Amino acid sequence: MAIIFKPSPSLPPPTNSVGAVAWVKQNLLSSPLNVFLTLFSAYILYLLLPPVIQWGLIDATWTGESSQACKAAGGACWAFIGVYFEQFMYGLYPSEEVWRINLAVILLVLMVASFAIKTVNKLYLSIAIIVVYPVVAYILFAGGSFGLVVVETSNWGGLFLTTLLGVVGIVASFPLGVLLALGRRSNMPIAKSVCVVFIETIRAVPLITIMFMASVMIPLFLPEGLNFDKLMRVIIGITLFSAAYMAEVIRGGLQAIPKGQYEAADAMGLTYWQSMILVILPQALKLVIPGIVNTFIGLFKDTTLVYIVGMFDLLGRIQAATHDSNWLGTSVEGYAFAGFVYWAFCFGMSRYSMAVERKLETGHKRN
Amino acid sequence: MTEHNMALAQLEQGEKAIIEFNDLNKWYGDFHVLKNINFSVKSGERIVVCGPSGSGKSTMTRCINRLEEHQKGDLIVDGITMNDNLKNIEAIRKDVGMVFQHFNLFPHLTILENLTLAPIWVRKTPKKEAEEIAMHYLERVKIANQAAKFPGQLSGGQQQRVAIARGLCMKPRIMLFDEPTSALDPEMIKEVLDVMVQLAEEGMTMICVTHEMGFAKTVADRVVFMDAGEIVEANKPEEFFNNPQHDRTQNFLSQILNH
Numbered sequence: 001m002a003i004i005f006k007p008s009p010s011l012p013p014p015t016n017s018v019g020a021v022a023w024v025k026q027n028l029l030s031s032p033l034n035v036f037l038t039l040f041s042a043y044i045l046y047l048l049l050p051p052v053i054q055w056g057l058i059d060a061t062w063t064g065e066s067s068q069a070c071k072a073a074g075g076a077c078w079a080f081i082g083v084y085f086e087q088f089m090y091g092l093y094p095s096e097e098v099w100r101i102n103l104a105v106i107l108l109v110l111m112v113a114s115f116a117i118k119t120v121n122k123l124y125l126s127i128a129i130i131v132v133y134p135v136v137a138y139i140l141f142a143g144g145s146f147g148l149v150v151v152e153t154s155n156w157g158g159l160f161l162t163t164l165l166g167v168v169g170i171v172a173s174f175p176l177g178v179l180l181a182l183g184r185r186s187n188m189p190i191a192k193s194v195c196v197v198f199i200e201t202i203r204a205v206p207l208i209t210i211m212f213m214a215s216v217m218i219p220l221f222l223p224e225g226l227n228f229d230k231l232m233r234v235i236i237g238i239t240l241f242s243a244a245y246m247a248e249v250i251r252g253g254l255q256a257i258p259k260g261q262y263e264a265a266d267a268m269g270l271t272y273w274q275s276m277i278l279v280i281l282p283q284a285l286k287l288v289i290p291g292i293v294n295t296f297i298g299l300f301k302d303t304t305l306v307y308i309v310g311m312f313d314l315l316g317r318i319q320a321a322t323h324d325s326n327w328l329g330t331s332v333e334g335y336a337f338a339g340f341v342y343w344a345f346c347f348g349m350s351r352y353s354m355a356v357e358r359k360l361e362t363g364h365k366r367n
Numbered sequence: 368m369t370e371h372n373m374a375l376a377q378l379e380q381g382e383k384a385i386i387e388f389n390d391l392n393k394w395y396g397d398f399h400v401l402k403n404i405n406f407s408v409k410s411g412e413r414i415v416v417c418g419p420s421g422s423g424k425s426t427m428t429r430c431i432n433r434l435e436e437h438q439k440g441d442l443i444v445d446g447i448t449m450n451d452n453l454k455n456i457e458a459i460r461k462d463v464g465m466v467f468q469h470f471n472l473f474p475h476l477t478i479l480e481n482l483t484l485a486p487i488w489v490r491k492t493p494k495k496e497a498e499e500i501a502m503h504y505l506e507r508v509k510i511a512n513q514a515a516k517f518p519g520q521l522s523g524g525q526q527q528r529v530a531i532a533r534g535l536c537m538k539p540r541i542m543l544f545d546e547p548t549s550a551l552d553p554e555m556i557k558e559v560l561d562v563m564v565q566l567a568e569e570g571m572t573m574i575c576v577t578h579e580m581g582f583a584k585t586v587a588d589r590v591v592f593m594d595a596g597e598i599v600e601a602n603k604p605e606e607f608f609n610n611p612q613h614d615r616t617q618n619f620l621s622q623i624l625n626h
Contacts, residue, residue: 264471267432268485268537269460278484282475362475362517 091157177246202244215309249291253284391440418593464534472518524555
């Protein structure tokens with residue numbers, strides 16, 4: 001008679017390897033060095049945190065008409081942010097027209113949020129966001145039609161301008177970067193060399209130079225009478241700049257895809273564009289999400305350089321406000337506020353990208 | 368009479384070759400990988416290609432769907448001469464299925480999506496119909512219950528059976544197998560070979576690069592032995608195994624059969 005094999009039952013892990021106490025033991029106190037580092041970090045926090053809280057919250061002044069109001073308390077002068085808040089958000093956009101910006105933002109949030117609704121057709125929604133929304137947003141921002149008052153782009157500023165440059169730059173540079181990356185790997189000599197020259201040239205030039213070119217030099221070269229908005233030229237400059245970086249990030253992803261994937265797609269009879277869009281890019285882009293988001297975050301912060309060419313984004317507005325004679329000595333508060341807003345945006349992007357990565361995870365390993 | 372016998376009968380009536388190599392030559396740089404390949408395959412024929420590694424057997428097979436280009440000579444597949452014409456290449460690829468050593472399933476798509484991709488985009492089959500065809504072939508390779516999973520969640524043998532089903536979904540006239548069992552654990556080789564034997568019995572034209580000599584003996588109409596870029600010997604399996612003509616073939620067979 002055969003001996004019957006029975007697998008032994010699975011047991012729960014021992015209690016000393018799970019729970020909060022075990023976590024502290026494993027992560028904070030696992031060796032003499034770690035005990036020392038934990039205590040040292042706690043000491044540093046003890047030195048840093050209380051004064052910051054004292055300055056920023058307990059002794060802070062929240063209302064007032066000038067920096068004199070803040071003198072007595074000795075803490076942070078948040079009243080300055082309160083007074084200038086609208087300028088920091090919208091620049092010199094007329095107060096009575098600010099609803100247009102708010103409406104555009106609410107529209108965008110609603111449209112993006114409706115991706116979560118199952119019954120909505122994702123394709124139509126994407127087209128609406130990519131094609132219809134920019135037109136609507138432009139009409140709202142610039143005015144001039146549907147009875148809306150014209151607002152010159154030179155009055156656009158603050159966080160509104162920062163976000164506009166960031167979002168347009170990101171949305172436009174991504175597809176351009178994909179095309180450049182594919183072009184650089186293409187077998188067609190002309191397409192390939194155009195892409196290589198473009199990428200290498202743009203990457204070799206600082207963004208400030210490109211900003212100056214866009215705002216000062218291009219108008220010199222354009223024929224008399226032909227000129228377009230400075231904001232537009234700056235957006236194009238930023239887009240081209242970050243597209244070159246994006247292209248190299250994406251090329252890294254394309255190179256990481258095993259040759260077998262290209263061959264399998266070819267062997268099925270898919271055309272070049274079909275195999276790129278259906279097979280290669282979804283995998284390659286997923287691989288380089290960290291790099292792509294890195295470039296996006298870099299781009300978002302680089303938009304502050306428009307200050308150089310006389311546009312006042314969030315940082316520019318804050319710097320200008322600190323020169324107000326009523327509010328002298330408030331630059332620390334201003335920069336702290338700017339830092340917090342940039343941090344919130346960039347941290348948000350980073351968390352979102354991590355969520356996307358987790359959602360796209362499909363298997364234990366690649367073949 | 369089984370379908371296979373019918374195919375053989377057609378063969379004997381002198382049906383036209385579906386694949387024809389005429390003096391085909393290929394180089395990788397200076398390296399001459401394929402030397403004067405003259406060979407033809409008739410519709411319904413099952414060919415097993417064997418030989419030591421680096422002998423050019425995979426390269427020859429991959430010329431058939433133009434994954435590799437040849438530099439000299441002619442290759443005619445299903446009446447179409449292979450050249451740089453993209454339309455011809457795409458037309459041939461629709462009719463030639465291929466199974467790879469490393470499966471090459473698309474890891475970002477589910478099993479079902481892997482199978483319906485080419486029918487939907489290349490053959491323009493409606494999605495619902497493509498899914499029905501896909502489920503039919505998944506049942507045939509006995510893996511229909513895994514349709515919603517991703518390739519990374521399947522074993523090697525299961526992945527290779529999915530890859531075979533993926534090839535079949537295009538209703539190809541020719542199936543190419545490039546060492547389909549070489550990357551598998553021993554206990555999974557049989558499940559893949561079973562599917563291939565079943566396919567052979569249904570009369571599919573097959574070119575199979577493999578070291579599975581048992582498979583060659585039972586299934587092949589002809590066994591082709593290649594070495595150093597040349598076809599050394601091509602013969603019916605019983606002749607090939609019992610009475611090899613060339614010393615190189617004898618040598619090879621003694622190495623792979625005696626262990």
